[in-house]
Amino acid sequence: MYINPIIEGIEISDIRKIHERLVNYKNVINMTIGEPDIDVPQEVKETVAYHALNSRIKYSPVGGMPELREKIAKYYNENFSGNYNAQNVLVTVGSTEGLASVLKTILAKDDEVIIPTPAYVGYEPLITISEAKTKFIDLEENNFVLTKEILEKKITDKTKLIILTYPNNPSGITLEEEEMVKIVKFLKDKNIYLISDEIYAAITFEKFTSFAKFFDEFKEQLIIINGFSKSHSMTGYRLGYIIADEKLQNQVKKVSQYNVTSASTLSQYGAIAALDKCSDTTKISEIYKKRVEYFVNRLEKLGFECLKPKGAFYVFATYKNIEKFKNMKSFDFVLDLLEKTELAIVPGITFQVEGYVRFSIVHDIPVLEEAIKRLEKYIKEK
Numbered sequence: 001m002y003i004n005p006i007i008e009g010i011e012i013s014d015i016r017k018i019h020e021r022l023v024n025y026k027n028v029i030n031m032t033i034g035e036p037d038i039d040v041p042q043e044v045k046e047t048v049a050y051h052a053l054n055s056r057i058k059y060s061p062v063g064g065m066p067e068l069r070e071k072i073a074k075y076y077n078e079n080f081s082g083n084y085n086a087q088n089v090l091v092t093v094g095s096t097e098g099l100a101s102v103l104k105t106i107l108a109k110d111d112e113v114i115i116p117t118p119a120y121v122g123y124e125p126l127i128t129i130s131e132a133k134t135k136f137i138d139l140e141e142n143n144f145v146l147t148k149e150i151l152e153k154k155i156t157d158k159t160k161l162i163i164l165t166y167p168n169n170p171s172g173i174t175l176e177e178e179e180m181v182k183i184v185k186f187l188k189d190k191n192i193y194l195i196s197d198e199i200y201a202a203i204t205f206e207k208f209t210s211f212a213k214f215f216d217e218f219k220e221q222l223i224i225i226n227g228f229s230k231s232h233s234m235t236g237y238r239l240g241y242i243i244a245d246e247k248l249q250n251q252v253k254k255v256s257q258y259n260v261t262s263a264s265t266l267s268q269y270g271a272i273a274a275l276d277k278c279s280d281t282t283k284i285s286e287i288y289k290k291r292v293e294y295f296v297n298r299l300e301k302l303g304f305e306c307l308k309p310k311g312a313f314y315v316f317a318t319y320k321n322i323e324k325f326k327n328m329k330s331f332d333f334v335l336d337l338l339e340k341t342e343l344a345i346v347p348g349i350t351f352q353v354e355g356y357v358r359f360s361i362v363h364d365i366p367v368l369e370e371a372i373k374r375l376e377k378y379i380k381e382k
């Protein structure tokens with residue numbers, strides 16, 4: 001039977017493919033998926049359990065429960081600046097649905113979307129589904145630092161959108177505020193949106209600036225994507241949100257309504273508890289920071305070179321300086337490593353960068369130590 005060729009042309013992500021292979025291994029250390037190992041806060045669990053037992057869980061209003069929308073706006077204004085209100089917030093089924101609904105709302109056939117690499121795997125397929133085109137910016141020569149000048153060169157009259165992810169998945173790097181100022185100034189009043197995917201903004205190791213800081217001059221073009229999957233480990237609750245101009249949100253809301261009706265009411269109760277009772281993620285950031293620093297340090301001793309993470313829970317490292325791996329494709333590296341040592345990681349090519357691999361630091365130090373031992377053995381024996 002007939003299938004839309006655009007959909008046939010899209011593949012399940014490499015991360016999921018590798019993740020699914022892991023059932024075949026008995027002693028695997030899984031550093032593939034970005035799934036926090038830290039538990040969901042007890043307050044969230046208790047609130048959700050309470051409502052499951054005592055409330056009649058009805059459809060949520062389209063766009064989210066007013067109370068939650070208000071709390072998200074307040075959370076952003078207080079933690080990341082901006083002057084948002086509930087009308088600027090749309091609650092979504094994970095940030096993934098937020099992204100999908102925004103992209104469907106703003107993109108038309110042949111529009112161009114600019115994304116610097118390394119880039120999160122979730123964007124390109126959604127852009128392709130909208131029949132728009134993804135234009136990646138290869139930043140390797142500039143040490144993966146985006147500048148206004150580099151961005152400017154990529155923009156054409158078809159560019160409708162730029163997607164930036166800081167702290168970045170897979171690298172954990174952030175963008176200097178100075179550069180953000182230049183980028184905002186350059187984009188301002190151009191007919192181009194900026195999506196700032198800030199899903200790791202609550203997991204940072206030093207001062208972090210959100211694009212919300214540029215609310216006053218930039219609010220009509222700025223679309224912030226965020227959610228509770230990483231900050232509160234609520235991956236399975238599927239709860240995210242979009243913060244944007246009210247006029248745009250009224251359009252996005254229609255797409256979201258006809259796609260999903262609304263996010264889960266139960267999960268929204270959980271998110272309210274997360275913001276009311278455990279919005280401070282300093283301790284979680286400290287845990288990830290300690291682990292990430294440990295892992296970077298150990299990897300460098302093995303000869304890897306790492307991008308220095310300023311947030312999130314990943315390490316993106318190149319093995320190109322290790323002579324025997326110099327010319328190896330990242331996918332081959334990852335499969336061979338898995339086969340020989342049962343250590344599972346993600347190839348850089350998944351994020352459009354060859355010669356690199358991503359480690360998901362979602363384990364305690366003893367497991368990370370074992371991962372390093374396996375890597376060391378692999379390198380020695382190769």
Ligand code: PLP
Nearest residue numbers: 034094095096120169227229240
């Ligand atoms: N954006 C980035 C950069 C991510 O890394 C992820 C998940 O890994 C998502 C969005 C999607 O998160 P969710 O749909 O669980 O909110």
